[in-house]
Amino acid sequence: MAYDTLVREAKDLSEDMIEQVIEFIRFLKYTSKKEQTKHFASNGIALHRSVNPLAGELIAIAEDFDETPECFKEYIL
DSSP states (O other), rough: HHHHHHHHTTSOHHHHHHHHHEEEEHHHHHHHHHHHHHTBTTTOOOOOOOSSSSOOOOOOOOOTSSSSOOOGGGGGO
């Protein structure tokens, strides 16, 4: 049924617009394949990413983190 709808909608399009539709279909296929392979490692094991990989870890930030580095002080008024 979807193919019939696609053909029916494409009948009134110009050649240029049909080429654009074909390119979009190819883009959709490419992103679909990329999305499927993104979650698998090269050995076929599924990868599961956590929302926050550093949750529960201590993150240390230098005391002078918010201070302007010496090399940039000449640019600040």
